[in-house]
Amino acid sequence: MNTHTPNMRPVIRQLDDAAINRIAAGEVVERPASAVKELVENAIDAGARRISIDIADGGKTLIRVTDDGWGIPQDELPLALSRHATSKIDGSDLLNIHSFGFRGEALPSLGAVGRLTIQSRVSGAEGSELSVSGGRVEPVKPAAINTGTIVTLRDLFFATPARLKFLRTDRAEMQAISDVVKRLAMAEPSVGFTLRDVSGDGEGRVTFRADAVTGDLFDALRGRLGQVMGAEFVDNAIAVDAEREGFRLTGYAGLPTYSRGSAVAQHLFVNGRPVRDKLLIGALRGAYADFLSRDRHPAVALFVDCAPDKVDVNVHPAKSDVRFRDPGLVRGLIVSALRHALADAGHRASTTVAGATLGAMRPEPMPSQPRIYQMDRPSPMARAASYAAQAPGFAEMQNQYSGRVEPVIETPEPVAQAEPVEHRPLGAARGQVHENYIIAQTQDGMVIVDQHAAHERLVYEKLKKQLAENGVAAQALLIPEVIELSADDQNQLLEIADDLSRMGLTIEPFGGGAIAVRETPAILGEVNAEKLLRDVLDELADFGGSKLVQEKIEAILSRVACHGSIRSGRWMRAEEMNALLREMEATPHSGQCNHGRPTYVELKLADIERLFGRT
Structure with missing residues (x-):
């Protein structure tokens, strides 16, 4: 509803500096974490090597940033609190920016909504201090301080109390501040950072510390x-x-x-x-x-x-x-x-997979009496003799137990062989459990492989390689499908028409804003061409480019690979299991299936022995 009448024409007024700074603060300082970000970036721009951040009550009552940078001369201190005053750029080229800050808005904005005090000293000069509260600047006075700058912000948003209602709990605000400091610490490994929570009395507690790191x-x-x-x-x-x-x-x-x-x-x-x-x-x-x-x-x-x-x-x-x-x-x-x-x-999987596996294993409670072991770890010759003696027994037990092991007959190795198969990354297959999991022995542990997930990835990678070499087969539509679009949408699609054509989707203009779809990827089968093109347009709007058609084709290949891979429940011979392990070692991305799940778990012998108390 418009409350203005012809007799009440609004008058154009020039806002005063205090109001301008409070408006700017709404954009620059959204929450305490925003203030910390601006102050720490200023410290980094000043060449600081050590930065300390003290926070009280989630930054609502106190934010103090101390650095050992160049400092601010006494005569420039009042200018630092002026709007759009900065030492980072001269204003001639707004694209040639090499610093974090450059707009000259942070300090005057903070001084407009809180109680801000800046103490600074440059090398070879006396220290000085300047305070501003709710936009009111006080005179500069001397200060005892080492080289560098201390910026203290108290009672954030006291001048705009409505903003306080939008802040979250102290813990949530402190977490946001911690995230900001950690991101800046990642950007500057050569700078040391210390974040301290000083809420209440005492020295406070350090919540994050990152010492300066050297090296390339x-x-x-x-x-x-x-x-x-x-x-x-x-x-x-x-x-x-x-x-x-x-x-x-x-x-x-x-x-x-x-x-x-x-x-x-x-x-x-x-x-x-x-x-x-x-x-x-x-x-x-x-x-x-x-x-x-x-x-x-x-x-x-x-x-x-x-x-x-x-x-x-x-x-x-x-x-x-x-x-x-x-x-x-x-x-x-x-x-x-x-x-x-x-x-x-290559086939590498994360170490957290093995950690999660060991964490899921729960050994039986140990008895109160001292541990008694029947024997120490056998020698290699004794272990080989034991395997040979046990192999027929394992084969006979396959009907009574869910695990099935294919014995591997050890034969003398030729002199020309480079290394035993156990020395390979995924080792030598020793058996199959539940007709789905391959157990392999490595030089210093064991590997458990999900045969279906592993072979699914291998088949998928082969299909993708064939696709890259032979291209995407396209199927011509008997009657081209005409899709009405706006002129802008049509132009966006025609700009990437060559890319779409390489993926089997052929389009061409059809007068006005219409697009004619003449070919679609054969592997996708029957395609709703209009929905596909509109999804491509949505992706162009979101990310500035589109891989949607390629992703759909790869999803089909993934599904084909799933159906064409070794099924769970299939018994495999020893040579088949070893062939699968060797192919995994030679195939990129074989450490995870098509959905990101691990295809194998590697357990070190030391971890297994720890489970059985053999440390």
Whole structure:
């Protein structure tokens, strides 16, 4: 309802600086974590090597960031609280940005909605202090401080109390602050970070600490990711390093079997800046689409680096969104680099699979009396003699027990043989359990293989290879299907018509905004062409590119592979089991099935002995 009448024309007014800063604060400072992000980024831009962050009550009553950077001269301190005053850029080129901050909005915005105090000292000069409360600036005064800067923000949003109602619990706000600090710590391995919760009395407690890491690019990043994401991620991640036409992608990507139920472990950076960009997230999803089901998410820490003029970071005041000049190039780089890295990992599966298996095993409670062992570990000769003696007995027991073991006859090895089969990564097959699980012996443990899942992956990879070599067979429609679209949608589809044609989907303009579909991929069978094209358009709108047709074809190949693989319940001979193991070792991605589940579990002998108390 319009409350204005012709006699009450609104008057155009110039807002004062306090109101302008409060409005800007609504965009820059959404919650305490946003304030921490801006202050820590300022400290990094100032060349700090050590940054300490103290938080009270989830950042609602206190945020204090201390750094050992260059500091701010006394005569420039008042200017630092002026809107759009910054030392990062000169304003002549808004695309040539090499720092985190550059807009000059954070400090005046924080001073407009809270009680802000800045204490700073440059090397060789006296320290100074400046305070601002609700937009009111006080005079500069001396301060006793080491070289660097201490920014203290108290009573956030006291000047805009309505904003306090939208904040969450202290614990939730503290968790958001911790996430922000961890992302910035990943971006700067050479900087030490300490996050401390000082709520209540006392010194408080350290909730996160990451000491500075030295070394080359990957060594330093690996060390920092171990501090932030944990050693488990580092042990189950693959190094990624690829470059294409001025863009470089580095970082670590988790194995498909080390996936998560949500996207919380996905960390993406552009020129060192943490971002949440739908283009990058879409590319990540596309890279793992062949290995994970849609309810599983990969764990990654990836860094895209390029010349500043190839990406626009001035899209939003919070600087969490970016816009690439050539988004298709970036998406293609991420997809191809990740798929090559995962292929290089071969049949490797994550160590967490073995950990979960051992955790599921529950040994019987130990008796109160001391342990008594019948014998120590037998010698290799005694173990071989024992296997030979037991093999016929195992074969005879197959009718009484659900496990069936195919005895392997040991023969003298020729001198020319390079190594025993047990020394292979997946070892030598020793038996089959429940007609579905292959038991193999390795040099230092054992491997349990899901024969159906493993063979399903092998068949799938063969089908994909044949598809890549021979192309996608297309079936011509007897009567081309004409689909009415808007002119914009038609143009988007025609721009990728060549790509669609390579995947067996042939389209051409049919006057106005219509598209004629003349051929569809034969492997898809009967296709609803209109629905398929509209799904492709939706994907173009979401991610700037479309792999939908290819994904549908790969889904069909996956289904074909499932039906064409060794079924559960089929008895396999020893030579068949060993052939499957050798093929797994030679096939990329064989460590997980088509849905991201592991195809085998490896247990080390030391872990097995620990289960039986033989340590």
